[in-house]
Every structure is written in C-alpha cells, then in structure tokens.
C-alpha cells in the first residue's frame with residue numbers, strides 16, 4: 001500500500017486561501033484527526049465530492065477556519081482518496097496545518113508525487129502529466145496555452161491515431177507471416193510502403209513542432225549588437241520598459257553585457273545588450289567588444305542595429321558579414337532623423353529590416369512581426385498537440401529512425417520479417433513516447449521535476 005501523503009498545494013507566499021492536499025488510503029482518517037466540522041459529521045462519513053465547513057484543530061485549540069473537500073477513490077486527482085483542507089490564514093497557518101497533518105500519520109509528498117500517483121493510477125497520460133508541469137513552469141500567455149492544449153490530450157490524440165495505424169499494419173504483417181495457411185491477402189511491398197508513408201510524414205510534422213514548442217516554453221537567447229552609438233541600449237530600454245542600460249551620446253558607453261528577460265507579444269526573449277563593436281585601444285572596451293562578439297556568435301536571434309541617419313561604416317559592413325545566414329533582424333534606428341543609409345546594402349545580408357526609432361518608441365510592431373515570422377510562429381497553432389520536451393523528442397526520433405529502417409528494408413527487398421522487426425521498434429518507441437510503456441526510472445525522472453504539492 002502506498003503511504004498517505006500530504007503537502008501544501010498552493011504556491012508558497014501567495015496570499016488569501018491556501019490548500020493542504022492529502023492523498024492515500026488513510027487520507028480521511030488523517031484529515032479527521034486535524035479537522036472538526038461544525039455539523040459534527042466526520043470526513044470518514046462524508047461522500048465523495050462533498051464539502052464540510054469547520055476548523056483545523058490542534059487538540060482542543062482552534063488553528064483556523066477551514067473547508068474540507070472530500071474526493072473518494074477513484075474519482076480524484078490522484079485516483080486515491082483525497083481530502084483538501086482550504087484555510088485562509090496565510091503561510092504560517094498553512095505550515096502549522098501541514099505539520100499537524102504529518103503528525104496525524106501522513107508523510108510529506110515528494111516533488112510531483114501527486115501527479116505521479118495520478119499517472120500510475122491511470123488518471124493521466126504521461127504527456128498530460130508533463131503538460132501539468134509545463135503549465136506550472138510556463139511564463140507568457142501562449143506558452144501556458146500551448147501547455148494546456150497538450151494537457152487537453154491533443155498530443156495524446158495524435159499519438160493514438162499514429163499508433164492505431166501502425167498496430168494495424170503490424171498485425172496485418174504478422175497475420176500474413178504467421179498463418180500462411182489462412183486466406184490472408186498477400187502483403188505487397190508497395191501496399192506496405194503506402195501504409196508506412198503517412199506515419200512517417202506525421203512523425204516528421206510532430207518533430208517540427210518541437211522547435212516552436214521549445215521557443216514558446218523557454219524563450220529565445222537574443223543579442224543586440226551593432227557599432228557604438230547606434231542606439232542598442234536605447235532599444236534595450238524600450239523593449240524592457242525601464243532604464244536597464246546606460247544611454248549616453250558618448251560612443252563606447254556600454255561595456256559589459258546587460259541582460260533582461262522580456263515579452264515581445266507572447267514570445268519570451270532573453271535580451272542581451274552588448275558593447276558597440278569597433279577597433280579600440282581601450283583595454284576595458286576591448287573586453288566588452290570581445291563579449292559582444294561572443295554573444296553574437298552564440299545567439300539564437302540577433303538584433304543588428306544600424307544608425308539610419310548616417311552612411312554605413314566599415315564596422316557596420318563587417319557586422320553585416322557576420323550576420324549573413326543567421327536568424328537576424330536588422331534594426332534601422334533613428335528613423336526620426338533624415339535617412340542616410342543605403343538600405344539595399346543591409347537587405348543583401350539581412351533580408352529583414354525593421355525601421356524604427358528607439359528613442360521615440362515607434363516601429364516596434366514591425367520588429368515583432370519580423371521576429372515572429374523568423375521563428376515561424378505566425379501560423380503556430382498551440383492546439384495541435386506538440387512535442388514538449390527532450391524526452392518526447394528522443395522517442396519521436398527513435399520512431400522516425402525505425403520507420404526509415406522499414407522503408408530501407410522494403411527498398412532493399414529484404415524479407416517482410418525484417419520489416420516487421422523495425423515496425424515493432426517504431427511501435428515500442430511510440431508507446432514510450434505516449435507513456436504506455438515507460439520504465440520506472442524515466443517516470444521518476446519526469447515527476448521529480450514537479451513542485452511539491454502537485
């Protein structure tokens with residue numbers, strides 16, 4: 001028998017109501033030891049889906065008013081008996097109530113243990129459990145929505161469809177190979193290929209969701225680079241909404257990398273404002289320039305800033321060369337002043353140009369649009385079900401490899417047995433992806449990333 005567990009399941013530090021969740025076979029008994037209802041009814045006597053009003057008690061002493069919500073197994077979050085004690089007395093009271101609950105026989109829940117039990121009791125698909133975790137960690141509206149969509153089984157649905165089709169094919173193959181005396185239609189390689197191709201296409205589409213999913217969840221490492229005085233720090237401050245970087249008219253103001261996390265629309269960017277890149281004899285500035293170049297080299301997204309009110313310098317041109325072929329938006333700044341720059345020279349290297357005035361705060365929408373297009377987020381549909389983490393991606397890659405092997409075997413004219421082996425491999429990886437076949441080690445690793453209380 002799994003021991004009864006308890007934890008504070010509302011965020012630490014948040015005010016107002018707070019909830020202690022107790023789950024396990026003895027959840028009701030434990031709760032009765034710390035809670036007395038006004039009506040005199042015990043939690044043991046209460047039906048599932050009912051609430052009792054009363055008090056959390058430490059012996060005869062009233063600790064706080066509370067509502068006890070009772071969920072009877074298996075109709076609860078974890079699939080076990082669950083009691084939720086909602087108090088309104090802030091963190092100190094919550095801690096005290098938890099302490100009393102533990103003294104009454106529950107053990108402290110490990111991180112993710114409630115959700116792990118829900119998974120083990122068949123209340124949740126693994127991908128759904130992972131989505132719960134993503135919702136907890138997601139920042140930014142779209143990230144949260146995308147995670148919830150996965151929670152709503154969009155991914156699970158996709159996986160089930162793919163599995164059904166592969167199981168069908170595997171069964172056909174097996175029946176034909178194992179029961180030659182029966183009247184089973186012969187398996188033609190071409191027909192087999194015809195069945196495998198859609199699965200292969202679908203797994204490729206699914207894998208493509210990973211990158212946009214990751215961008216939504218984790219944000220994008222972005223470097224603001226350019227020559228001195230073009231307005232990098234002004235842009236940084238505009239985007240993050242406060243005076244993060246020092247701005248002066250003196251070239252070479254920014255020395256170190258200044259980092260901020262911002263939301264551009266729904267998208268999270270880790271912005272790094274850097275020193276203006278130029279040849280210099282100043283030792284400190286040299287270090288700054290080197291750091292700027294390092295950020296430029298490793299950034300996933302580059303905002304290359306140019307001063308639109310003057311002609312391109314040699315340093316500007318060198319920067320353009322460095323940005324060729326990278327995910328970059330050229331920011332033609334100072335649009336409030338008369339334009340002097342040869343825009344064609346810029347677009348030759350960086351096709352996306354956003355004309356803006358960082359000082360006046362105009363043109364940010366154009367920048368945003370370029371970023372979204374560049375990261376192909378414009379037709380990103382968060383309800384389609386997408387791969388959310390490395391574990392899922394690894395599994396999907398394995399499915400893809402196995403399907404490729406099937407195809408190779410068919411093309412080389414190998415026996416259908418050989419095709420069958422690879423097909424089984426694909427199915428196995430698919431089931432690991434959906435969580436139908438998951439080793440305990442993997443499960444532990446996944447659930448450990450949860451916050452306690454979930």
Ligand SMILES: Nc1nc2c(ncn2[C@@H]2O[C@H](COP(=O)(O)OP(=O)(O)OP(=O)(O)O)[C@@H](O)[C@H]2O)c(=O)[nH]1
Nearest residue numbers: 228229230231232233234252253254276334358359
């Ligand atoms: N007219 C105008 N001036 C701007 C604009 N953006 C920045 N400036 C001015 O340009 C000068 C340099 O701005 P910064 O943001 O410090 O430039 P930087 O690229 O960070 O410069 P370094 O840190 O020295 O590399 C300041 O005087 C700003 O006020 C703009 O859009 N229009």
Ligand SMILES: [Mg+2]
Nearest residue numbers: 232233253254
């Ligand atoms: Mg600066």
